[in-house]
Amino acid sequence: MTKERLSREAIAMRIAREFFDGAVVNLGIGIPTLCSSFVPEGMQITYHTENGALGFGRVVTEEEKAQHADVDLTNAGGQYVHPKPGMCFFSHADSFAMIRGGQVDISVLGVLEVSEKGDLANWMFPGRGVGNIGGGMDLAFNAKRLIGATEHTTKDNKPKIVKQCSIPLTAPHCMDMIVTDIAVIKFTPQGPVLKEMAPGWTAAEVQDLTEAKLIIAEDLKEMELL
């Protein structure tokens, strides 16, 4: 029997609940980018991008491209974004000074593997033997809080939350929390703690798709998206 899993948007929606008023947030490529669509109205989030901008607006949609696409106003994934009053630009040196200097409150990154210790591996392309470290390593080492956004398993249904990563690390012991299409897991010194599950799932079913041994939270509950 196949149980229903959450959409990429729902994963992003759950992660957006971790944002707080005034937070400086850096969103990686993929599911993380979607988080900005689900921030509660009235909450002020300042987005940071590696290529040197803070406080820019939302991503330019396909329909808006003819009017608003400008190659001099993009995020780290090369997507066009809207300008916003109060935004500012700076060089790469300043951008990573912000990251290493502790100015980024939350970094949301994609995940290939996470170990039970909270090690993250996300830069080597699966099956290609090559990859791009890009800005992800600086974020993983230095953001105040690192949240992973991913499907719980790979395309061929192998666990992504494993005992030990099999591919090169982005950073050791860096993950705070991971939100998948079936669960929310928090990384603690004791191990990964299952905090929330998608509607209809049991802890045993989540464990079946997880290689690392999960600690069941006392207050384990169903994921709330809004």
Next chain:
Amino acid sequence: MAINKVYNSFKEAVADVKDGSVVFIGNFAGPGGTPFFLIKALRDQGAKNLTIVGNTAGGTGLTLDYDDHRILFQNHQVKKVIASFPFSTSPKRPSDAEKQILAGEVELEMVPQGTLAERIRAGGAGIAAFYTPTGPGTVIEDGKEKRYFNGKPYLMEYALRANYALVRAWKADTLGNLIFRGTQRQFNPIMAMGADVTVAEVDEIVKPGDINPNCVVVPGIFVKRIVKVTENPGFPRHLELGDFQVKEEI
């Protein structure tokens, strides 16, 4: 006597690049901030065995398909590339650099992006090396000095300098003072500081005094050559928006 920094053609501006030079090239994920015409001129000029330093190795397929410094790889001018994002994101469209790296024709030094930026900045700032918190416990630490400060591990990274920096800016005055437009800035200002000869490709060259001195990003002493772009490279840019100062949210 004033030194003339304004060159009439991209060709003249890169004519003296020697084989074996280290070249900084401003670039990030999309076309913004990439000195296309200087790159084309360097391809036509033909210097070989270059070491290219940039965020990517060209042709990463992240956004639009366009000719950036991938043409230097296509023309087999590159011996080594130092980059944070050297590979194409699409396995179906491997970049030229990727093929040459995997074939052992080009040497790759992959550097985390923040470390790459700081190594370039340090080179321009007269700093020989520095300790960064990024990388301990990963493949990046291999062969590097690790040192603990306040109980936390750091890796020593060396500064990078170049013989030439090819940078993109928005406007220059004839003294070489540069300003940038939006996210075009990225690596360009720090690269401009760290090369023996910095060449800037700009939309507009104005006379001294026409750039507000409060707004200069790269002081002119770092820039030796300036060339104005005369043809439209064909990317979406809305220059009438100026520097993106906006009053209202869209």
